[in-house]
Amino acid sequence: MVKIVIQNKTIKVSNGKIEQQFILPAKFTKSQYKTLLSNLKNISFGGANSYTLRLILLGVGYRVEDVSNNTIKLKIGFSHFVFIKVPDLVSVFATKRNQLVLKSANLELLTQFAAKIKGLKLPDPYKGKGIRFKNEILVLKEGKKK
DSSP: OOEEEEETTEEEEEOSSOEEEEEOOSSOOHHHHHHHHHHHHHHHHHHHSOEEEEEEEESTTOEEEEEETTEEEEESSSSSOEEEEOOTTEEEEEEETTEEEEEESOHHHHHHHHHHHHTTSOOOTTTOOEEEETTOOOOOOOOOOO
16 A cells, blocks of 8 residues: 655655655656656555566676675675675575575665666676676677687
8 A cells, every 4th residue: 555645845655665755846847747657656566566686697606605684795706705785675585596686665776776786797798797687688799800
Protein backbone atom coordinates (compact mmCIF):
# COMPACT_ATOMS: atom_id res chain seq x y z
CA MET A 1 0.00 0.00 0.00
CA VAL A 2 1.41 3.35 -1.05
CA LYS A 3 0.80 6.39 1.14
CA ILE A 4 1.10 9.83 -0.49
CA VAL A 5 1.03 13.06 1.52
CA ILE A 6 1.10 16.46 -0.23
CA GLN A 7 1.99 19.56 1.80
CA ASN A 8 3.19 23.00 0.65
CA LYS A 9 5.03 21.95 -2.54
CA THR A 10 6.43 18.73 -1.05
CA ILE A 11 5.26 15.21 -1.74
CA LYS A 12 6.06 12.45 0.75
CA VAL A 13 5.68 8.92 -0.59
CA SER A 14 6.05 5.77 1.50
CA ASN A 15 5.29 2.16 0.73
CA GLY A 16 6.15 0.45 4.00
CA LYS A 17 9.71 -0.37 2.95
CA ILE A 18 11.02 3.02 1.82
CA GLU A 19 10.06 6.65 2.16
CA GLN A 20 11.02 9.41 -0.26
CA GLN A 21 10.34 13.11 -0.39
CA PHE A 22 10.03 15.20 -3.55
CA ILE A 23 10.15 19.00 -3.57
CA LEU A 24 8.04 20.53 -6.31
CA PRO A 25 9.49 23.44 -8.30
CA ALA A 26 7.61 26.72 -8.77
CA LYS A 27 6.94 25.93 -12.44
CA PHE A 28 6.41 22.41 -13.71
CA THR A 29 7.76 21.48 -17.11
CA LYS A 30 6.56 18.43 -18.99
CA SER A 31 9.80 16.52 -18.37
CA GLN A 32 9.71 17.22 -14.61
CA TYR A 33 6.11 16.05 -14.45
CA LYS A 34 6.93 12.80 -16.26
CA THR A 35 9.96 12.21 -14.02
CA LEU A 36 7.83 12.65 -10.91
CA LEU A 37 5.21 10.22 -12.23
CA SER A 38 7.91 7.70 -13.12
CA ASN A 39 9.42 7.93 -9.62
CA LEU A 40 5.98 7.46 -8.02
CA LYS A 41 5.36 4.41 -10.23
CA ASN A 42 8.74 2.90 -9.29
CA ILE A 43 8.10 3.40 -5.57
CA SER A 44 4.65 1.82 -5.75
CA PHE A 45 5.97 -1.21 -7.69
CA GLY A 46 8.93 -1.58 -5.32
CA GLY A 47 6.58 -1.78 -2.35
CA ALA A 48 4.71 -4.75 -3.78
CA ASN A 49 7.69 -6.49 -5.40
CA SER A 50 11.46 -6.12 -5.18
CA TYR A 51 13.67 -5.03 -8.03
CA THR A 52 16.45 -7.47 -8.93
CA LEU A 53 19.70 -6.90 -10.82
CA ARG A 54 22.26 -9.58 -11.69
CA LEU A 55 25.93 -8.82 -12.21
CA ILE A 56 28.39 -11.22 -13.83
CA LEU A 57 32.14 -11.16 -13.18
CA LEU A 58 33.75 -12.32 -16.39
CA GLY A 59 37.45 -13.10 -16.55
CA VAL A 60 40.10 -15.51 -15.31
CA GLY A 61 40.19 -15.35 -11.52
CA TYR A 62 37.34 -12.83 -11.23
CA ARG A 63 35.06 -13.98 -8.42
CA VAL A 64 32.99 -13.08 -5.39
CA GLU A 65 34.98 -14.17 -2.34
CA ASP A 66 32.55 -13.33 0.46
CA VAL A 67 29.22 -11.59 1.08
CA SER A 68 28.65 -10.91 4.79
CA ASN A 69 28.12 -8.14 7.36
CA ASN A 70 26.97 -5.63 4.71
CA THR A 71 30.25 -5.94 2.79
CA ILE A 72 31.18 -7.64 -0.46
CA LYS A 73 34.69 -9.02 -0.97
CA LEU A 74 35.64 -9.20 -4.66
CA LYS A 75 38.70 -10.45 -6.52
CA ILE A 76 38.68 -8.61 -9.83
CA GLY A 77 42.21 -8.66 -11.20
CA PHE A 78 43.94 -6.33 -8.78
CA SER A 79 46.78 -7.35 -6.47
CA HIS A 80 44.40 -6.97 -3.51
CA PHE A 81 40.78 -7.76 -2.65
CA VAL A 82 38.16 -5.06 -3.17
CA PHE A 83 35.71 -4.44 -0.32
CA ILE A 84 32.39 -2.70 -0.98
CA LYS A 85 29.95 -1.56 1.70
CA VAL A 86 26.34 -2.48 0.88
CA PRO A 87 23.63 0.18 1.52
CA ASP A 88 20.97 -0.62 4.13
CA LEU A 89 18.04 -1.03 1.73
CA VAL A 90 19.92 -3.36 -0.65
CA SER A 91 20.31 -7.10 -0.09
CA VAL A 92 23.12 -8.96 -1.86
CA PHE A 93 23.86 -12.63 -2.35
CA ALA A 94 26.03 -14.69 -4.68
CA THR A 95 24.39 -17.50 -6.66
CA LYS A 96 27.70 -18.67 -8.13
CA ARG A 97 31.29 -17.63 -7.61
CA ASN A 98 31.07 -15.24 -10.53
CA GLN A 99 27.46 -13.99 -10.17
CA LEU A 100 26.10 -11.36 -7.83
CA VAL A 101 22.39 -10.75 -7.26
CA LEU A 102 21.21 -7.38 -5.91
CA LYS A 103 17.66 -6.87 -4.57
CA SER A 104 15.92 -3.76 -3.28
CA ALA A 105 12.56 -2.01 -3.17
CA ASN A 106 14.23 1.28 -4.15
CA LEU A 107 15.09 1.20 -7.88
CA GLU A 108 17.15 4.40 -7.82
CA LEU A 109 19.40 3.20 -4.98
CA LEU A 110 19.73 -0.25 -6.55
CA THR A 111 20.86 1.00 -9.97
CA GLN A 112 23.23 3.50 -8.36
CA PHE A 113 24.86 0.75 -6.28
CA ALA A 114 25.07 -1.61 -9.27
CA ALA A 115 26.76 1.13 -11.32
CA LYS A 116 29.25 1.66 -8.49
CA ILE A 117 30.16 -2.04 -8.52
CA LYS A 118 30.35 -2.14 -12.31
CA GLY A 119 32.56 0.97 -12.33
CA LEU A 120 35.27 -0.89 -10.43
CA LYS A 121 36.10 -3.00 -13.48
CA LEU A 122 34.32 -1.98 -16.68
CA PRO A 123 34.18 -4.64 -19.44
CA ASP A 124 37.24 -4.67 -21.69
CA PRO A 125 36.27 -3.87 -25.31
CA TYR A 126 38.71 -6.45 -26.75
CA LYS A 127 38.38 -9.51 -24.49
CA GLY A 128 35.14 -8.77 -22.60
CA LYS A 129 36.70 -9.21 -19.14
CA GLY A 130 35.14 -7.20 -16.34
CA ILE A 131 31.86 -6.73 -14.49
CA ARG A 132 28.64 -6.45 -16.49
CA PHE A 133 24.90 -6.92 -16.17
CA LYS A 134 23.52 -10.36 -17.03
CA ASN A 135 21.56 -9.37 -20.14
CA GLU A 136 24.03 -6.73 -21.33
CA ILE A 137 25.22 -7.21 -24.89
CA LEU A 138 28.85 -6.29 -25.39
CA VAL A 139 30.19 -5.92 -28.94
CA LEU A 140 33.88 -6.80 -28.93
CA LYS A 141 36.38 -4.90 -31.05
CA GLU A 142 38.63 -6.64 -33.52
CA GLY A 143 42.28 -6.96 -32.52
CA LYS A 144 45.37 -6.08 -34.57
CA LYS A 145 45.72 -7.62 -37.99
CA LYS A 146 49.06 -8.79 -39.35
